[in-house]
Amino acid sequence: KITVVGSLSMDLVVSASKRPLAGETVIGTNLSLFPGGKGANQAVAAARLGADVTMVGCVGDDAYGEMIVANLASQQVDTSLVKRFTNQTSGTAHITVAEGDNSIIVIKGANDCVSASLIEEARATIAASDIVLTQYEIPLPMIAYLADVCESEGTPLLVNPAPAATVAPETLAKFSYLTPNESEAALIFGQQSRADSFGAFPGELLITLGADGVCFKETTVPAFKVAVTDTTGAGDTFNGAFAVGLAEGQSLAEAVRFGNAAAALSVQKLGAQSGMPTRAAVEELLAK
Numbered sequence: 001k002i003t004v005v006g007s008l009s010m011d012l013v014v015s016a017s018k019r020p021l022a023g024e025t026v027i028g029t030n031l032s033l034f035p036g037g038k039g040a041n042q043a044v045a046a047a048r049l050g051a052d053v054t055m056v057g058c059v060g061d062d063a064y065g066e067m068i069v070a071n072l073a074s075q076q077v078d079t080s081l082v083k084r085f086t087n088q089t090s091g092t093a094h095i096t097v098a099e100g101d102n103s104i105i106v107i108k109g110a111n112d113c114v115s116a117s118l119i120e121e122a123r124a125t126i127a128a129s130d131i132v133l134t135q136y137e138i139p140l141p142m143i144a145y146l147a148d149v150c151e152s153e154g155t156p157l158l159v160n161p162a163p164a165a166t167v168a169p170e171t172l173a174k175f176s177y178l179t180p181n182e183s184e185a186a187l188i189f190g191q192q193s194r195a196d197s198f199g200a201f202p203g204e205l206l207i208t209l210g211a212d213g214v215c216f217k218e219t220t221v222p223a224f225k226v227a228v229t230d231t232t233g234a235g236d237t238f239n240g241a242f243a244v245g246l247a248e249g250q251s252l253a254e255a256v257r258f259g260n261a262a263a264a265l266s267v268q269k270l271g272a273q274s275g276m277p278t279r280a281a282v283e284e285l286l287a288k
């Protein structure tokens with residue numbers, strides 16, 4: 001059983017041939033809505049691989065909130081601990097695709113409402129989980145609070161420190177697993193060598209290296225070689241799948257390979273959640 005404490009959002013993607021200048025209006029070509037948020041994405045990645053997943057987080061009292069919850073439910077994620085806040089909008093990302101580039105404005109909205117009382121409400125679920133998974137798209141003080149709850153309930157905590165931020169050393173020391181990508185690792189551990197970074201973190205540090213795979217301790221587990229279509233959601237897929245491997249009692253190396261396989265399948269498809277593989281597809285790649 002996996003509990004994800006994290007963000008939920010709706011990504012609103014507009015495409016236009018030209019980006020508007022200040023004060024200008026342009027007619028775009030298309031609007032697409034994609035449920036996202038690192039928390040929800042990682043919950044979906046894990047659920048699609050067959051895990052029993054509970055999402056803990058907040059949405060607003062708006063149509064996006066309804067769509068976000070319905071989407072999770074359709075992926076068999078338990079949404080009983082997703083709170084709907086009145087007087088708040090759901091988290092949204094406003095993405096303009098024009099002239100071959102993205103410009104993005106993120107509104108955190110209800111994701112900032114994740115509170116100690118919500119985490120307390122989830123305590124029994126956390127205690128009954130094999131692992132808890134979180135990211136940095138909820139208020140950072142709540143990461144520290146969650147780390148204390150996980151520690152006192154004896155549940156391992158997997159932290160994907162994205163978007164990059166630093167937390168107090170005593171909080172970092174309570175994380176069981178930490179999965180930064182290279183730029184997040186550089187921010188968290190400063191300009192230390194990789195070896196020094198491993199020395200500075202008492203739990204299991206796994207640095208994801210994109211097409212180069214994942215390095216931990218003295219080992220690098222290579223990525224699967226695939227033709228890339230869209231790397232959006234690679235990290236989310238890796239984290240969701242890695243959590244599934246750990247929850248099932250796989251060794252660290254096995255769980256990393258399982259995560260790499262799922263992430264490699266995801267980069268072959270467009271979109272974050274839409275590219276996340278099924279269990280059967282991951283097993284097939286692992287057997288090759």
Ligand code: ADP
Pocket residue numbers: 162181182208209210211212213214223224225226228231233234235236238259260261263264267
């Ligand atoms: P993020 O998306 O968070 O920046 P990475 O780029 O490190 O994270 O990717 C996360 C994981 O996704 C990698 O460790 C790897 O397993 C997988 N991955 C990413 N890019 C590729 C790729 N081009 N080919 C195969 N696997 C990839």
